[in-house]
Amino acid sequence: MSTAAFIVIAILILAAALAAASLPTLIHAALSFAVAFVGIAAFFFLLGAEFVGLVQVFVYVGAVAVLIVFTILLTRRDATTPDKFNWGGVVIAIAVFNGLVWAIFRTPALSIGAPQIEPLTVKRIGEVLMTDYVWPLQCVGLVLTAALIGALILVMEEKNSKS
Amino acid sequence: MNDFLDQIFVRAKQMLLPLLTGAPDWVIQLASSLINIFALLGVFLTLFALISVLERKILGRMQNRYGPNRVGPFGLFQPVADGIKMLIKEDIVPVRADKVVHFLAPIMIAATAILALGVIPYGRNMTPFAIDGGILFFFAVGSTTELAVFMAGWGSNNKFSMLGAMRAIAQMISYELPLIITTFPVVMVVGALSPDAIVAAQGGYALGVMPHWFVTTPWGAAAFILFFVSGLVESNRTPFDVPEGESEIVAGHMTEYSGFKYATFFMAEYFGMFAISGLAVTLFLGGWHAPIAGLQFIPSYVWFFAKLSALLFVYIWVRGTLPRTRVDQIMNFAWKFMLPMAFTCLVSAAVWHYQGRGLAGWLWSLGVIVVVYVALSRLIDTRKKFATRTYRFAE
Amino acid sequence: MTPTLQLFLFVSAALFCIGLLAALSRRHAIFILIGIEMMLAAANLNFVAFWRFSPQPQPPIGVMVAIFSIAIAAAEAAVGLALVIAIYRHYRTTNVDRLDQLKG
Numbered sequence: 001m002s003t004a005a006f007i008v009i010a011i012l013i014l015a016a017a018l019a020a021a022s023l024p025t026l027i028h029a030a031l032s033f034a035v036a037f038v039g040i041a042a043f044f045f046l047l048g049a050e051f052v053g054l055v056q057v058f059v060y061v062g063a064v065a066v067l068i069v070f071t072i073l074l075t076r077r078d079a080t081t082p083d084k085f086n087w088g089g090v091v092i093a094i095a096v097f098n099g100l101v102w103a104i105f106r107t108p109a110l111s112i113g114a115p116q117i118e119p120l121t122v123k124r125i126g127e128v129l130m131t132d133y134v135w136p137l138q139c140v141g142l143v144l145t146a147a148l149i150g151a152l153i154l155v156m157e158e159k160n161s162k163s
Numbered sequence: 164m165n166d167f168l169d170q171i172f173v174r175a176k177q178m179l180l181p182l183l184t185g186a187p188d189w190v191i192q193l194a195s196s197l198i199n200i201f202a203l204l205g206v207f208l209t210l211f212a213l214i215s216v217l218e219r220k221i222l223g224r225m226q227n228r229y230g231p232n233r234v235g236p237f238g239l240f241q242p243v244a245d246g247i248k249m250l251i252k253e254d255i256v257p258v259r260a261d262k263v264v265h266f267l268a269p270i271m272i273a274a275t276a277i278l279a280l281g282v283i284p285y286g287r288n289m290t291p292f293a294i295d296g297g298i299l300f301f302f303a304v305g306s307t308t309e310l311a312v313f314m315a316g317w318g319s320n321n322k323f324s325m326l327g328a329m330r331a332i333a334q335m336i337s338y339e340l341p342l343i344i345t346t347f348p349v350v351m352v353v354g355a356l357s358p359d360a361i362v363a364a365q366g367g368y369a370l371g372v373m374p375h376w377f378v379t380t381p382w383g384a385a386a387f388i389l390f391f392v393s394g395l396v397e398s399n400r401t402p403f404d405v406p407e408g409e410s411e412i413v414a415g416h417m418t419e420y421s422g423f424k425y426a427t428f429f430m431a432e433y434f435g436m437f438a439i440s441g442l443a444v445t446l447f448l449g450g451w452h453a454p455i456a457g458l459q460f461i462p463s464y465v466w467f468f469a470k471l472s473a474l475l476f477v478y479i480w481v482r483g484t485l486p487r488t489r490v491d492q493i494m495n496f497a498w499k500f501m502l503p504m505a506f507t508c509l510v511s512a513a514v515w516h517y518q519g520r521g522l523a524g525w526l527w528s529l530g531v532i533v534v535v536y537v538a539l540s541r542l543i544d545t546r547k548k549f550a551t552r553t554y555r556f557a558e
Numbered sequence: 559m560t561p562t563l564q565l566f567l568f569v570s571a572a573l574f575c576i577g578l579l580a581a582l583s584r585r586h587a588i589f590i591l592i593g594i595e596m597m598l599a600a601a602n603l604n605f606v607a608f609w610r611f612s613p614q615p616q617p618p619i620g621v622m623v624a625i626f627s628i629a630i631a632a633a634e635a636a637v638g639l640a641l642v643i644a645i646y647r648h649y650r651t652t653n654v655d656r657l658d659q660l661k662g
Contacts, residue, residue, distance in 0.1 A: 006561040010569045017573055020592055021580035027317055033592050034310060040599050047610040052624045054299045059628050062306025064635045069313050071588060071639045075646040089583025097575035104567045111564050114611050120618055122296050122356045128617040140629045147633035151640035
């Protein structure tokens with residue numbers, strides 16, 4: 001875990017996230033959102049959780065980002081109008097950030113280095129998913145199916161609407 | 164001697180690295196990665212040049228004409244001429260284009276295609292980047308191609324580009340499901356996500372001649388065919404090239420690109436094709452293993468590239484043979500046939516495994532696939548039933 | 559020197575606050591969704607960081623929670639974007655300030 005890699009990735013994530021939050025055009029924001037998530041995946045790699053990083057890229061860049069750009073495309077009339085910016089949110093966000101940073105740097109137990117661990121293999125994750133976490137896994141499957149059907153019903157053309 | 168030839172590239176790399184002794188650790192790591200990257204790029208750029216001219220020659224042969232035969236012996240230097248032509252063309256960017264997105268799209272599409280090539284084992288000890296979740300990496304990188312195609316379509320600010328991009332994304336998302344699900348049986352039977360482990364599991368020979376490739380089992384053969392068809396769609400090749408159908412929407416998402424950017428798209432398409440075929444070889448055709456035990460003296464990478472070339476030839480053959488399909492046909496085929504068959508392969512592989520992986524399992528799993536195939540083809544048979552012709556007048 | 563847990567938590571706190579900023583100050587429904595996704599990702603980062611810096615628990619709980627939370631976030635994004643499209647069909651806008659009627 002090298003410091004240079006940490007700094008580069010951290011700057012990438014924060015810059016891309018700031019761009020996603022503040023760029024006026026929706027498409028640019030959505031693309032910087034994808035970049036930020038690639039950066040977070042790189043962080044997971046750095047932390048030794050390769051599998052989570054790969055899942056992150058797969059789900060967020062491959063699926064969620066594509067969903068977002070499709071939604072932007074379908075609601076295009078709105079996407080080109082510039083967005084009003086509410087400065088109240090900035091104040092609240094900075095206040096929350098100050099509070100969090102104060103808490104993090106005031107806790108001495110957090111200034112520890114990483115211990116040596118044996119790498120977490122995909123096989124191990126699979127075993128754990130199929131033994132200790134088999135019920136959560138089934139529940140997530142159920143939630144995803146429900147979300148799929150729910151999303152489909154929400155956007156289905158209403159055949160007998162009066163308009 | 165055999166071993167020497169087999170490992171010659173690995174040895175060469177090991178000879179190069181000691182030149183750096185004394186340098187810090189990260190320099191050596193970086194150098195090692197760079198050697199891998201340059202070897203990969205060198206090999207596949209050469210292959211790209213070769214395949215692009217061979218494709219035109221083979222297509223020419225299939226259509227009863229000469230292919231390119233003017234530049235160099237047998238027209239083999241055609242790619243050089245094409246490259247120079249592409250490089251010196253004017254690079255046109257539309258005035259109303261989203262400049263940044265328009266510029267980044269070809270870079271991103273080429274980068275994803277090259278990254279996907281990195282996890283495939285090309286020979287014994289010859290995986291450029293051996294990571295534990297290699298298959299997942301391949302698909303994670305592959306799925307970002309959709310975003311790149313969208314960027315190309317949106318950035319061009321052109322109706323044809325946007326239509327082409329929408330078509331491309333729709334069919335890529337639809338066929339990504341069968342593509343990924345057909346790899347599940349292999350991953351399940353091997354019990355690992357790493358391409359090296361999958362290739363290792365296909366080593367050895369039954370009765371001294373039959374290789375243990377997964378394509379020799381019924382579920383493997385079915386999954387291989389499904390995987391290959393999905394691969395055709397993912398790389399936007401004929402007969403599934405509606406995203407860039409010349410007769411309908413000019414060139415799809417590449418309409419507004421010219422010069423070197425267009426060449427980058429072209430290259431990315433071929434690299435994507437190499438990556439998908441390479442993964443098909445790894446998953447189903449035994450990777451770098453020799454087909455017959457007696458032929459093991461030939462180096463492993465030769466076998467890998469022979470199989471890869473065979474698959475690429477089939478790609479070209481299909482292009483020279485089949486007409487383009489309609490959009491609705493592609494979608495119906497994906498959701499009504501490919502997806503159920505992909506799940507059937509999974510069930511069939513489970514049956515094969517629990518019947519002891521022997522002859523009984525072989526027959527049972529064949530049975531499962533045949534039953535589902537027949538049932539499906541009965542169910543989705545949408546041919547018009549013609550009645551006998553009757554005339555209202557002039558009887 | 560290697561980065562300590564504090565630094566990872568700092569980055570994730572910053573990411574969380576940027577997400578909060580996007581969710582609070584933009585009026586476009588898709589921006590709000592992007593902000594929520596960023597906050598969820600910051601939480602994931604915390605889970606994995608705490609897993610990595612703790613003496614190894616068996617099974618790897620932090621990683622498991624992160625995987626499940628990514629799955630839930632995907633479901634949330636799908637339903638959220640479907641809602642955005644449904645709202646757009648009714649009101650011809652996705653600006654949350656202009657959605658002030660109870661009657662559709």
